[in-house]
Amino acid sequence: MSLTPSAHIHARKLVELLGSWRGVQRPSSRSLSTAVRQLALDGRLPPGTRLPAERELADALGVSRTLVARMLDRLREEGFVASRRGAGSWVKLPEGGRANEAHGGWFPTADNEVLNLAHATPDAPTELCAATDRARLRFAEQLSGHGYQPHGLPALRERIAERYTKRGLPTGPEQILVTNGAQHAFALVLRMLVSPGERVLVEHPTYPNALEAIRGLNTMPVAVPMVDDGWDLELLTANLRQTSPRLAYLIPDFHNPTGIRLDAEGRARLGRALARTCTTAVIDETLVDIDLTDEEPPPPMAVFTDRAILVGSASKSFWGGLRLGWIRATEEFVQRTVVGRAALDLGSPILEQLVLAELLRDADQVLQRRRAELIERRDHLMAALREHLPHWSFRVPDGGLSLWCDVGAPVSSQLSVAAEQRGVRVAPGARFSVHGSLERWMRLPYTLPGDQLAEAIRRLAAATAAVHGTPGPSLLTAPIA
Ligand SMILES: Cc1ncc(COP(=O)(O)O)c(C=O)c1O
Incomplete structure (x- = not known):
């Protein structure tokens, strides 16, 4: 080519x-x-x-x-x-390769044998089919209208609002804007609030597609490092004060990729810091339902500060293929965003919204089973790592869908290439970094069945041996950037 x-x-x-x-x-x-x-x-x-x-x-x-x-x-x-x-x-890339949609890379293998650990996203729950059948019956009621609902379907907005109220954050349907996923929701908020050249504070590491959205608007990410057990709130507050970001993008509910949750006391401190520095924060709650603890969950960030715009998603709780998410904000912000949205899209598909509204009736049942399955798979992955890659270390995550592993040397990108050649696709730490650093880290999701996870780790161990066996450039002994 x-x-x-x-x-x-x-x-x-x-x-x-x-x-x-x-x-x-x-x-x-x-x-x-x-x-x-x-x-x-x-x-x-x-x-x-x-x-x-x-x-x-x-x-x-x-x-x-x-x-x-x-x-x-x-x-x-x-x-x-x-x-x-x-x-x-x-x-350019040598002839005969192909693009890797998972992390934009290029690999020379055929796809069918690849175990995909690059996506942290579960398959659909069995209840989805029954919810779709029920939604089909309601679909007929919609057909006499024009079908454009830029705020979202009223029944779905109501159900999403009820869930916030149940979590301790009184919310009306007028405060909900249905979007095509959380990524779309974040991109909309960014467009509304941030101009090119302004700063957006992010955790480091953070969710890669959020970084793409920030860079895509020519706004500048300001990275605040996470520490072993989560957020250094003192450092975060100092950065809010010193860099005056226009917006902060934070994931306090099972942070992607580390899986850590910010507790109620931390939320209160963060809320005070946002208020003192007059900073608005987008709080990404995409993973909030993937709670693998038996602790009482802390209230949503918007309980602690009116400077929090919440972004939610159906992708991890239910299914990514629904392509539905939402914004929870003031009614005024929702109205303004609906107007701003028109430049990009004119609303989300009606049938999918009906399906999600139905699925939310079964939410407790779906999520209970999902959590039990994920705990089993997480434990399976941890056992495989301890057996095959005992020098890797990780913190047992409170929730979310992945382990954030310290691979012991700054070789994560190299390792991901060697792993793909052995039939495992993984996302290297650098994908979660603002500067391409974090080469000592790798994210491993536990969304695949246990036997596939075990096989993936065996292959990853072989890739690790190959990388360490061919030291080549100084990358193996280099300090972390
Ligand atoms: C933290 C976080 N935010 C947003 C998204 C994207 O969600 P959606 O599929 O709803 O666009 C993901 C998906 O992996 C995520 O982990």
Whole structure:
């Protein structure tokens, strides 16, 4: 496939993505080409990306121009770079590969044998079919109207509002805006509140598609690191004060990827910090129902501050294929967002909304079974890891759908490529990072059945052995970026 260059990557940005490429050894064209190839393979340098000029890149990296030229020669030979006089050099992928939709990378294997641990998302509950049958009967009532409901179907808005009220947050249906998933909901709120060049504070690590939305609007993520047991609220508050973000995007309910939940006391502190700094926060509650503890859940963040806009989803509690989520905010914000929404879409499909409204009647039953199954699978995954990768460490998550594993060395991207070659697809830590760092971490979901999880970990152990057996560039010994 012949590709012409599209996006240009600035030398400074490329240096940031390359992170710890040089490690403790003398910089070489080999280690540099390995690191650039890695970025192309895992999708952080998409095909068509135009690379900086040799001299510009050499200056930014603090290496000789010859070293950069040799790096480009190597990558051209391997099929990862193409160049044309006058047009410069750009990233490409060798013939015969295919795009990996899970994390934008490229892998040379066929798909049928791949165990997919890149998505943390469960399959549909059995109740979905019965809910669809009931919804079909109600569908006829809708057909005499025009079918456009930009706020969402009244029956569904009511049911979503009732669930908030039950969780201790009195809510009316006029405070709910139904969207096409939580990602859509967040993108809508971003468009409403943030202008290009403004800052959005995020946890680090965070949900990768939220970062995509932030970058896509040319707004700037400000990353606040998570600590072992969750949020460093002092640090978060200091960042709110010092960086004055226009918005914060936070996941206090089984944070993706770490699975940690912020307790009531933490929520109260966070609420006070948001109020003091006049910062609005989007609170992503996508995973709130995937509670794997037997503790009393803390109330929603909006109980603690009126600066919280809540975003919810049917994807993890029920099924991603419904493509439904919602915003819970003031009626005034909902009305404004409905007007703003018209530039993008004119509402969500009616039949799916009817199905979700029906499914919410069975919510307790569906979620009880889902939690029991996920606890079993989580335990299965942890046992397989302890057997096959005993040097990996992780914290048992309170909820959510994945383990956040410390793989012991900054090799997560390398490992994900080696794993794909052995039939396991995984998301490396860098996908959850603002700067392409977090190479010491890997997210492993426990949404597949136990036998598949066990097989995936066996293959991952083989990939780990291969990566450590071929140290190649300094990446193995490099400090974490
Ligand atoms: C934290 C978080 N937010 C949002 C989403 C996207 O949800 P939806 O499918 O509703 O768009 C996900 C899905 O993985 C998620 O984990």
